[in-house]
Amino acid sequence: xxxxxxxxxxxxxxxxxxxxxxxxxxxxxxxxxxxxxxxxxxxxxxxxxxxxxxxxxxxxxxxxxxxxxxxxxxxxxxxxxxxxxxxxxxxxxxxxxxxxxxxxxxxxxxxxxxxxxxxxxxxxxxxxxxxxxxxxxxxxxxxxxxxxxxxxxxxxxxxxxxxxxxxxxxxxxxxxxxxxxxxxxxxxxxxxxxxxxxxxxxxxxxxxxxxxxxxxxxxxxxxxxxxxxxxxxxxxxxxxxxxxxxxxxxxxxxxxxxxxxxxxxxxxxxxxxxxxxxxxxxxxxxxxxxxxxxxxxxxxxxxxxxxxxxxxxxxxxxxxxxxxxxxxxxxxxxxxxxxxxxxxxxxxxxxxxxxxxxxxxxxxxxxxxxxxxxxxxxxxxxxxxxxxxxx
Numbered sequence: 001x002x003x004x005x006x007x008x009x010x011x012x013x014x015x016x017x018x019x020x021x022x023x024x025x026x027x028x029x030x031x032x033x034x035x036x037x038x039x040x041x042x043x044x045x046x047x048x049x050x051x052x053x054x055x056x057x058x059x060x061x062x063x064x065x066x067x068x069x070x071x072x073x074x075x076x077x078x079x080x081x082x083x084x085x086x087x088x089x090x091x092x093x094x095x096x097x098x099x100x101x102x103x104x105x106x107x108x109x110x111x112x113x114x115x116x117x118x119x120x121x122x123x124x125x126x127x128x129x130x131x132x133x134x135x136x137x138x139x140x141x142x143x144x145x146x147x148x149x150x151x152x153x154x155x156x157x158x159x160x161x162x163x164x165x166x167x168x169x170x171x172x173x174x175x176x177x178x179x180x181x182x183x184x185x186x187x188x189x190x191x192x193x194x195x196x197x198x199x200x201x202x203x204x205x206x207x208x209x210x211x212x213x214x215x216x217x218x219x220x221x222x223x224x225x226x227x228x229x230x231x232x233x234x235x236x237x238x239x240x241x242x243x244x245x246x247x248x249x250x251x252x253x254x255x256x257x258x259x260x261x262x263x264x265x266x267x268x269x270x271x272x273x274x275x276x277x278x279x280x281x282x283x284x285x286x287x288x289x290x291x292x293x294x295x296x297x298x299x300x301x302x303x304x305x306x307x308x309x310x311x312x313x314x315x316x317x318x319x320x321x322x323x324x325x326x327x328x329x330x331x332x333x334x335x336x337x338x339x340x341x342x343x344x345x346x347x348x349x350x351x352x353x354x355x356x357x358x359x360x361x362x363x364x365x366x367x368x369x370x371x372x373x374x375x376x377x378x379x380x381x382x383x384x385x386x387x388x389x390x391x
Contacts, residue, residue, distance in 0.1 A: 005047065006045050006047060007045060007047040007048070007049055007077075008041040008044060008045055008047070008048050008049070009048075009049040009050075009051065009079075010037045010038060010041050010048065010049070010050055010051075011050060011051035011052070011053050011079070011081075012030055012033050012034060012037070012052070012053060013030075013052075013053040013054050014030060014052040014053065014054065014055065014058040014062060014063060014066055015053075015054035015055075015057040015058045015059075016057075016058075016059065017054070017057060018053065018054045018057075027062060030066070031065065031066065031069055034050065034066055034069050034070055034073070035069060035073050038050055038070050038073035038074055038075050039073050039074065041074075042073070042074035046074075046076070047076055047077075048074055048075045048076060048077075049075065049076070049077035049078075049079055049112070050070040050075040050077070050078060050079065051078075051079035051080075051081055051112075051114065052066055052067070052079075052080065052081070053081055053083055054081070054083045054084065055080045055081050055082065055083070055095070056080075056081075056082045056083070056084075056086055056087035056091065056092065056095065057084075057086060060095070060098055063095075063099070064098070064099065064102050064103050067099055067103050067106070067109075068103050068104065068105060068106075070109075071103070071105045071106070071108050071109045072105060075109060076108075076109055076110065077109060077110045077111075077112050077136060078099070078106075078109045078110070078111050078112065079111075079112040079113070079114050079136075079138065080092075080095060080096065080099070080111065080112065080113055080114065080129070080134070081113075081114035081115070081116075082113075082114070082115040082116055082122070082125055083114075083116060084116060084118055085115065085116035085117050085118025085119050085121065085122060085147075085148060086118070086119070087115070087121070087125050088121065088125075089121065089124045089125055089127075089128035090128070092113075092115075092125040092128045092129055092132070093128045093129070093131065093132040094132075095132075096111060096113075096128075096129050096132035096133050096134050097132045097133065099111060100132070100133045110135050110136050111129075111133060111134045111135065111136070112134060112135075112136035112137070112138060113125070113126045113129035113130070113134045113136070113137050113138065113151075114138040114150075115129075115138075115150065115151045116145065116146065116147065116148065116149070116150055116151075117143060117145070117147075117148040117149045117150060117151065118147060118148045120148075122143070122149070122150055122151035122152070123143075123151050123152055123155045123156055123159065125151070126139065126151040126156055127156065127159055127160075127167065130160070130167060130169060131166075131167060137151065137156055138150070138151070139151040139152060139153040139156055140152065140153060141153050141154065141181050141182055141185045142154070142182055142185050142186060142191070142193055142197070142200065143155070144185065144189060144191060152198070152199075153173075153178075154178045154182060154198075154199040154200050154231065155198050155199055157171055157173045157175060157178070158175065158178075158199050158226060158230075158231065161175065161226075161230075162225055162226050175230055175231055175232070176229070176230065176231065176232040177232055177257070178199065178200065178231040178232055179200055179231050179232035179233045180232050180257055182199075182200035183289070183293075184293070187293050187375070187390055188390075189388060190360075190377040190378070190379060190388035190389060190390045191377070191388075192362060192364050192375075192377065199231055200231070204228075204233075205224070205228040205233060232257070234285060240252055240273070240277070240283045240288065241277055241282070241283060242274070242277035242278055244273075244277070246270055249266075249269075249270050249273060249288075250266065252285075252288060253266065253269070253288070253292065256285060256288060256289060256292075258292055261292070265292070265295050265296060268295040269288075269291050269292045269295040272291045272294070272295065273288065273291055276291065276373070279371065280371045280373075281371065282369075284366075284367045286366050286367050287366060287367055287373055290366045290373055290375065294391065302326070302327055303324055303325065303326050303327075303352065304324065304325040305322070305323075305324060305325075306323040306324060306325055306330065307322070307323040308320065308321070308322050308323075308344070309321040309322075310340045310343065310344065312340055317336040317337070317343075318336060318337050318338070318339050318340045318342070318343045319334065319335070319336045319337075319343055320334060320335055320336075320337070320340065320343035320344045320346075320347045321333075321334040321347070322334070322344065322347045322348065322351065324348070324351050324352065326351065326352055331351045331352075332351075333347055333350045333351045334347060335347040335349075335350055341358070341361055345358055354382065355382060355383070356380050356381070356382045357380065357381045357382070358378065358379075358380055359379040359380060359381055359386070360377065360378060360379035361376075361377075361378050362376070362377045362378075363375075363376050363377075364376075364377070375390060375391070376390065376391055377389070377390045378390075
């Protein structure tokens, strides 16, 4: 409600399958519900968006009726979701084109797309919608979302920018922040970006094949349709080490885009940098970004890890010894398990009994080399509630 562009988004299923089995409503009842809820939403804001859920499996004539009604009731944006990722680009183009040609008041609204990626076509369908006349695209960074995810923002934006000859449309996205935004979302959600992910994957601008490398050395455009810099990717540099001071560190932060950090965050990050530089021969830009991101986390834990020892071998059970601070009280214990992670979980459970199921445990190196930092992602479930953490 405090947003600069306050909008209410209301929706209802319109496909025969959803109306019958999910809503238990007939088409007339669905139309009445559209009228009721769009009119009600307009009491609070002029900016109302309406969606026909499972739109790509909806009868086209009925969709036209629902869209016309929603606009008459005050909807300013009409969103067409491919809710289950079922549509094909040519089909999606036809849906948008039909709405533009058959709905008499369609000029009073903006058509939007909302495509899921169950068949890997979310971005293709979204772009097909834009070419057909849609002027809003609902998408997510890294393509995260329900099931197989949603259309990836970075892919749509860079496709429009790179193929502006075919799609002469413009967004206000600052593409140089795409890589940073991708990493931030990955850190917050705990979902790593696959290495070969378009635009933001670690290998998106890597060229390993000899013939590719030869072409790149002769002219970058031979195998590069966009520059790494255009999405905020910089080549790894080795300019920071244990002899670097606070001034150089601040300059490096500014170069990496950290221009508005609080002094306490900078000091905390610098202390971590010096500690890392004493252990690591080379400190990369990715290392520094990881340190800053970690320093931005506000720690207010009721349980803190004080020490951990893990013993692993091929001929004996894995063993963990742990010291935790629980509500200010130091507690110690040890446990054995089928592996180091199992031993750690059992040790935690002995110190602080609970019913937690570990759903995901992943370790990813931040940079190359045996001395690389790592990010650890965990997903746990307790009493039906899922929590994701990363460090």
